[in-house]
Structure formats: C-alpha cells, structure tokens
Amino acid sequence: MTTLSEAYKDTPLNLQHIVPLDFESIQELPDSHAWSSSNEFTLPCSQTDEKSPSVPIVDLKGTNLVEKIGHACENYGVFQIINHGVSSKLLNEVEYQARRLFALPAHQKLKALRSPGGATGYGIARISPFFPKFMWHEGFNMMGSPVDHARELWPIDYDNFCDVMEEYQKKMKSLVYQLLLLVLESLGASQEDMESLFPTYESAESLQLNSYPSCPDPSRAIGLAPHTDSLFLTILNQSDTNGLQIFRDGIGWVPVCPVNDALVVNIGDLLHIFSNGRFPSVYHRAIVNETKHRISMAYFYGPPPESEIAPFAKLPLRKYRSLKVKEYIGIKAKHLDKALSLIRL
Numbered sequence: 400m401t402t403l404s405e406a407y408k409d410t411p412l413n414l415q416h417i418v419p420l421d422f423e424s425i426q427e428l429p430d431s432h433a434w435s436s437s438n439e440f441t442l443p444c445s446q447t448d449e450k451s452p453s454v455p456i457v458d459l460k461g462t463n464l465v466e467k468i469g470h471a472c473e474n475y476g477v478f479q480i481i482n483h484g485v486s487s488k489l490l491n492e493v494e495y496q497a498r499r500l501f502a503l504p505a506h507q508k509l510k511a512l513r514s515p516g517g518a519t520g521y522g523i524a525r526i527s528p529f530f531p532k533f534m535w536h537e538g539f540n541m542m543g544s545p546v547d548h549a550r551e552l553w554p555i556d557y558d559n560f561c562d563v564m565e566e567y568q569k570k571m572k573s574l575v576y577q578l579l580l581l582v583l584e585s586l587g588a589s590q591e592d593m594e595s596l597f598p599t600y601e602s603a604e605s606l607q608l609n610s611y612p613s614c615p616d617p618s619r620a621i622g623l624a625p626h627t628d629s630l631f632l633t634i635l636n637q638s639d640t641n642g643l644q645i646f647r648d649g650i651g652w653v654p655v656c657p658v659n660d661a662l663v664v665n666i667g668d669l670l671h672i673f674s675n676g677r678f679p680s681v682y683h684r685a686i687v688n689e690t691k692h693r694i695s696m697a698y699f700y701g702p703p704p705e706s707e708i709a710p711f712a713k714l715p716l717r718k719y720r721s722l723k724v725k726e727y728i729g730i731k732a733k734h735l736d737k738a739l740s741l742i743r744l
C-alpha cells in the first residue's frame with residue numbers, strides 16, 4: 400500500500416529547504432528571512448471575542464450541527480470547535496512534548512532531519528521552495544508512530560513523547576471522522592454513500608508540530624507563508640497564542656483568535672474537489688511575534704493515497720477531473736497554489 404510519505408518521493412528537496420535556521424543563535428532577522436511586507440493590516444484579536452468571533456464557533460454538544468458546519472464550510476472554510484471531547488490534559492501534554500522537542504539544541508534536532516524525498520521528521524515547511532524568502536518556522540512531522548525519529552532525538556527517553564503523540568493521533572482520528580460525517584451530510588450524502596466512500600479503516604493522515612520562535616522583527620517575518628492544506632480536513636490546536644490568519648475575499652487577512660480549549664478545523668483541497676468547489680479550501684498563514692514562542696499542532700486527514708477523488712456524484716456540473724489522491728499530492732508538491740486549477744475541467 401502506498402503511504403502518504405511516498406507521494407512526496409518524486410519531488411525531493413535540497414538541504415537548504417530542509418534544514419531550519421538555528422533560531423537560538425540569531426539576534427537579528429537575517430536577510431534570508433526578511434520579507435518586504437508580510438503584515439498588511441489585519442484585525443487585532445482584541446477586537447473579536449466569543450460573542451463576535453471572526454470565524455464561527457461550533458459547539459459539538461449543541462444542536463443543528465449539520466447546518467452550522469455546512470454554513471461554516473461554505474462561507475468561511477474554517478471554524479472552531481468546542482466541547483469536542485479531547486481533554487485539556489491531552490491538549491496540554493501534546494504542546495508540552497512539542498515544546499520539549501523544539502527546545503533541544505539544533506545539532507540534536509538535526510539527528511531527526513527529514514530526508515530529501517521524505518515527509519516525516521524535523522525540518523522546514525515543505526512549501527518553502529515556492530517562496531523567495533525563508534519562513535520563521537521549524538516543524539516536525541509524523542505519520543503514525545514517531546518512534547524512529549523520537550529515538551534519534553532522545554535515545555533513551557523517547558517513550559513519553561511517542562505515547563502522547565500516538566494517543567493524540569488516535570483522538571484526532573475519531574474526532575475528524577465525526578466531523579467528516581457531518582460535513583458530508585451537509586453536502587447531501589446518505590449513510591450508505593458515506594460508508595462506501597470513506598471506510599474508516601484506511602486513510603491518509605499526518606501530525607505536524609509547528610514551532611515559531613519569538614522573532615526580533617516580526618513585522619518583516621512570516622511564520623508560515625500563505626497556503627491551503629492538501630487533504631480533506633485539518634484540525635489545528637493553536638493553544639493560546641494568536642498567529643493563524645485566513646484570507647477572506649473582499650476583507651483581507653483575518654485572525655482566527657485562540658478560544659480556550661477550542662480546536663480549529665479547516666478545509667483542504669481534497670474536500671474542495673469532493674464538494675465541487677462548494678466548500679473551498681481556505682487560504683491561511685501564520686504570523687510571528689516578538690515575545691512568545693508559538694507552537695501549533697496540525698492534524699491532516701484525507702482518504703488513502705491509492706483512492707480516487709472526484710466531485711461527489713450527486714453534485715451538479717462537475718468542475719474537477721477525477722484522479723488518485725497520490726497524484727493530486729504529487730501535483731501539489733510541484734505546483735502548490737496552481738494545483739486545483741490544473742485539474743479543473
């Protein structure tokens with residue numbers, strides 16, 4: 400069976416797009432990381448709150464979930480969920496372990512460096528080659544058990560990290576499946592459609608830990624450059640430090656402000672294709688700040704790499720051709736933002 404990792408094999412990266420800066424040793428923003436204008440005006444988080452949030456907040460213990468989620472997917476491409484059943488203890492533990500990893504000395508982190516054609520391990524975001532400057536970011540990616548890389552980082556004491564990451568991925572998987580059923584129902588899929596389209600036992604998934612160290616010149620740096628996620632849905636735990644922004648037509652960059660214990664859900668390209676463009680994948684980015692070291696944890700979920708993806712047959716006027724998931728990942732790895740337009744009919 401093809402794994403998600405293998406879908407990246409044909410677009411190997413060179414080392415300068417894998418090895419992060421040693422942020423500890425840097426006092427000033429180097430030219431390689433200085434963007435000319437990363438910070439167009441965005442609404443500060445202080446002007447939004449839970450009563451007037453910038454994106455919908457959906458209470459998973461509430462009513463009319465199908466309508467609420469359908470509305471959020473169609474109009475925002477992103478929403479926050481509360482009462483999602485993932486304990487704050489686990490959310491804190493996963494952040495603690497992520498911070499523990501990124502606090503290691505650079506030479507230690509490099510022992511778990513991602514391979515040129517690989518997807519897991521320590522390194523710069525894979526979208527880096529598409530941009531003229533580097534991002535103020537380092538990441539660590541896992542698909543399933545992180546034990547091989549964790550052993551490279553902590554030869555003896557790797558169990559805690561692995562246990563927490565595996566438990567978190569398990570929880571994310573059941574949560575994302577629950578969300579996916581609601582999303583599909585809002586597109587008009589019946590229970591039978593869902594069972595045949597998305598058998599639970601197979602999927603493509605990965606967990607990405609993102610680290611954005613405090614930055615000496617945040618107005619000229621960017622944490623993660625604008626992109627859409629590739630799979631169906633992403634569940635992002637951004638903890639309590641703001642930085643995530645989405646692009647809204649006619650408005651510009653809008654912050655998705657942290658809400659206590661909430662998780663952010665956003666739509667990726669494969670759901671964009673499946674919904675025939677009705678649920679657009681959301682363009683987003685992360686900005687950095689001068690004092691806080693921001694950590695986020697993104698769980699990406701989609702159908703298995705060998706499966707076929709196409710607009711759902713019950714939707715009118717197909718806009719995208721059908722293709723294998725791994726083919727789409729390959730097109731995205733080569734063309735980034737142009738990938739969706741390249742498969743448009």
Ligand SMILES: O=C(O)CCC(=O)C(=O)O
Pocket residue numbers: 607609623628635637642643644683684685694695697
């Ligand atoms: O850190 C964030 O808020 C965004 C992370 C993200 O977009 C990603 O990992 O794809």
Ligand SMILES: [Fe+2]
Pocket residue numbers: 626627628683697
């Ligand atoms: Fe993303």
